[in-house]
Amino acid sequence: MRTGFKREAGQQGKVILTGPYSLDATYNGVRLAEDFDLQLVVPGDYPASLPTVRETSGVIDPGYEHLYLNGTFCLGVRGELLLAQLENPSLVALLDGPIRSYLYSYLFRKRYGNYPFGDRAHGVRGILRYYEELFGEADFPTIMKLLGAVCFENYRGHLPCPCGSGLIARKCHGETILKLKKSGATEAFSSDFTTIACELTYLQQSAVKREQALRQTLISLPGKYRASNID
């Protein structure tokens, strides 16, 4: 149910919609129903940018792991959401799709301690998994090269494909790259790219620190315990 939303003008051309949302949804034979109050902030350049959504009646625990720090919902991979929005720019579709799925998932997790849609990846792994499916590639560095080409490079179909296959782009991932570049969602793809890159950088730095600490520990060992090739 999604009637009774009030509309008011926000700053910078934004539109703020607030109202009740009665969830009555089922998945795999498990029906859940709950009443929420939602606030949607629709950006001035909608549908080129994604609306933000928050719940205002206090049903959702502020410590829930899939809330951003400002309390808005992490509805899914930004690139995926924006692609869907550009293909079907409809707030009703947003409410009946990602928002319904999010609220159902929240209730299920809260009541039964697990997520209802199986062991789907979370965080950066989840974002990578989405682009893995999109590009049909399982190798993460390859996915990053392709996503980087979408976000930051001009497309040249006759040049080698960014994936490194040796084929020209036109005969490899060219069609997908071109489609994504023309989708209008490159800002969201860039955001996903930055998120992944930050996480990978953090992981790389952590690995370097761990390796240095391990090396220091090994060097400090008495000679008889030290392997010959450590230095």
Add this chain to the structure above:
Amino acid sequence: MNEIEINNILSKGANLLDITPSMFEEATSHYKAVGEFLGNHGIDADISPCGSILTGTVVRPYSENEDAYFDIDVLVNRPGFDSANNTPGEVRDPVDETLLKSDRYGNMAKEYDECITVEYVANGIEGGFRLDLNTCIDDKTCKTRQEYADSSVSMAWRNPERWHGSNPRGLCQWFIDKNERFAAVERAQRKARILKENRSLYASIEDVPDSLDRSEMQRAVQVLKRSRDEFYHRCGKSEKAPASCVVTVIIGKVSDHLPNNTKAIEFLESFIQCARSLAAARSLPNPVYDEDLLQEWDDESFALLTLWAEEIDRSLGNLRCGARAKGGAAAEAIFGSKIGKRAMPVTAAAVVPSVVTPLKPWSM
């Protein structure tokens, strides 16, 4: 919805999960036939039902399939043996071998450590049975409470072969004794209804067995057993679900403080309170046997019990609030999707929930 309407939903759901009179008669004839068969093959054994079929709290096993088999617990009591002078194998082997090697039961029987099961394939639309035949001997030396000593037994278990002291019939009798004052309320009316619906089976009210009648207390146990199965399945923790005897004992204990005309919903409310207090007390003595029914429970088991109590509380609250969507979801939380829909009034059941399309992975 008011309390009477909610109670009607609970009773209807429990009734839909219950064994039908014709199935009850069929099950009875099956275990009696096993006894006769063993007798005809020179094995002296007294066959008697125990567990939920005896306490009148049987529910169809939780399953995705409509035709889930009813589990019927049966004691195969062998007179003339005692645990001091006989091994479990001496008592049990002849029973198992006779059934497993026979043309009649060989293909239907399967041996387990605690019992031998005989499975009767689904007959028509009502589903089949699985008789759990527990071979045992009378054993008054067990750690049983004195007033129930006559029914205490030692079960013959395998792997490793050992005697397992127990008193399942005593526990059933304890529940039946507790249930009697609740069952006496409107018993004649309920049995008249059973007679009206089963004219082909019974000629008069006197013919309708008491074991088919269901008091509000028995209905409450049936509701709780299904709610338990549904909740723990949703949690992905079915292996942590409290045993049926735990549910039965809790309801038996809370009944002490309830008047004769207590409704199933009020039993559920008392159960919720008791379940919450158990999470703190962490102990539930078996009323007929010297053991703690929760001794194997870990922290997660108690945490889940508290969550289950919350789920029942929420479901009753949502049924009370009257909103069709929440009420429908509450009935399905208690009984599962299929039975929950059928238990609700037609007008409420007409509200169809949306189907969730799961979104792809989460972002940060």
